[in-house]
Amino acid sequence: MKKTFTDLHFRLNVKDPAATLLMINKVATLGYRLIAVPFAPETREGEVSKLRAICNKAEIDFASRIDLRPRTQDELMHQLRRLRRKFEVVCIVCENKAVARQAAKDRRVDLLNFPLLDFRRRFFDRAEAELASNSLAAFEIDVRTMLVLEGPARIRLLSSLRREVAIAKEFHVPIVVSSGAAEERFLRRPREMAALAFLFGLDEASALKAVTHNPVAIVKRNREKLSSKFVAPGIRVVKEGKDC
Amino acid sequence: MKRVKRRYLALQIDIDGAPSRKEFMDAVWSAVVKLYGEYGASLTSLVLIDYVSEKKTAVIRTSLATLDLVRASLASITCLADRDAAVHVLAVSGTIKALCKTLKLS
Numbered sequence: 001m002k003k004t005f006t007d008l009h010f011r012l013n014v015k016d017p018a019a020t021l022l023m024i025n026k027v028a029t030l031g032y033r034l035i036a037v038p039f040a041p042e043t044r045e046g047e048v049s050k051l052r053a054i055c056n057k058a059e060i061d062f063a064s065r066i067d068l069r070p071r072t073q074d075e076l077m078h079q080l081r082r083l084r085r086k087f088e089v090v091c092i093v094c095e096n097k098a099v100a101r102q103a104a105k106d107r108r109v110d111l112l113n114f115p116l117l118d119f120r121r122r123f124f125d126r127a128e129a130e131l132a133s134n135s136l137a138a139f140e141i142d143v144r145t146m147l148v149l150e151g152p153a154r155i156r157l158l159s160s161l162r163r164e165v166a167i168a169k170e171f172h173v174p175i176v177v178s179s180g181a182a183e184e185r186f187l188r189r190p191r192e193m194a195a196l197a198f199l200f201g202l203d204e205a206s207a208l209k210a211v212t213h214n215p216v217a218i219v220k221r222n223r224e225k226l227s228s229k230f231v232a233p234g235i236r237v238v239k240e241g242k243d244c
Numbered sequence: 245m246k247r248v249k250r251r252y253l254a255l256q257i258d259i260d261g262a263p264s265r266k267e268f269m270d271a272v273w274s275a276v277v278k279l280y281g282e283y284g285a286s287l288t289s290l291v292l293i294d295y296v297s298e299k300k301t302a303v304i305r306t307s308l309a310t311l312d313l314v315r316a317s318l319a320s321i322t323c324l325a326d327r328d329a330a331v332h333v334l335a336v337s338g339t340i341k342a343l344c345k346t347l348k349l350s
Binding site: 030146147148150183184185186187188189191192193195196198199204 | 258278279312313315316318319320322328329330332333
């Protein structure tokens with residue numbers, strides 16, 4: 001079966017249509033079949049559908065994504081209540097431990113992301129992984145930072161990513177490798193992303209899973225939940241009417 | 245002595261302008277050395293087989309044992325001859341003949 005290569009963190013400047021079109025065409029030529037673009041919480045449906053149309057033209061599937069940066073657990077819960085049903089992928093950028101723990105527990109959260117440059121605020125430890133393994137959250141890694149950094153900063157980043165990936169594997173937390181790219185020069189082919197994942201200890205099969213199966217599963221699950229026919233996990237309306 | 249297995253990689257360079265052969269190989273070696281050090285780089289047996297400046301394509305050879313290492317290094321290239329660049333792997337094969345066949349098919 002043909003793999004659906006996915007980039008769940010593809011940052012686009014939606015206000016610049018020419019650059020957006022160029023980037024989407026580039027992504028299509030690189031071999032991606034599904035991308036997720038983060039939007040601001042107050043984004044109107046019109047903007048999302050406009051981008052969806054551009055992606056459809058380039059024969060790429062598109063998913064809307066929101067990146068939340070709550071400062072407290074209450075703020076997280078409030079934002080999730082308000083925005084969960086509006087976006088197909090919800091990512092929490094965990095800037096403190098309390099938020100990280102709550103996000104890992106919550107089944108409405110799809111992705112857990114941690115500030116890549118501040119090593120003291122990377123809270124993906126064994127406790128976090130255990131909570132995430134009981135919910136649906138996946139651990140997201142952006143390769144962009146790895147490409148930008150050099151020298152000791154990159155060494156430190158790779159070392160902490162290697163430790164976190166080992167923990168995620170131990171607790172069976174799905175790993176998603178995304179580009180996090182906003183510029184063309186940081187775009188890589190899916191297999192190159194998998195090759196970069198080799199640097200933090202993912203073997204070829206797991207790395208390919210992190211750019212195909214794991215992100216696709218998140219989008220598929222959420223699309224099912226957001227569909228009007230969804231009742232509960234495993235139950236959906238097949239037919240409606242008097243003859244049922 | 246056991247025969248060393250090799251792999252040939254067809255590469256596409258994504259850059260404005262056409263870098264020279266030397267500039268390209270300098271960038272590749274620099275990426276390998278940055279990520280794996282001089283000892284790691286010495287294990288790769290990296291050789292430039294072909295380079296077409298106009299088409300911005302190249303074929304390099306490496307040992308099979310260090311293929312992952314070389315692929316990661318190539319993916320980490322962001323700058324070539326002081327210009328923003330990316331190096332994409334188009335195909336990997338065990339022989340040049342098969343590599344050409346794969347490229348023609350794709």
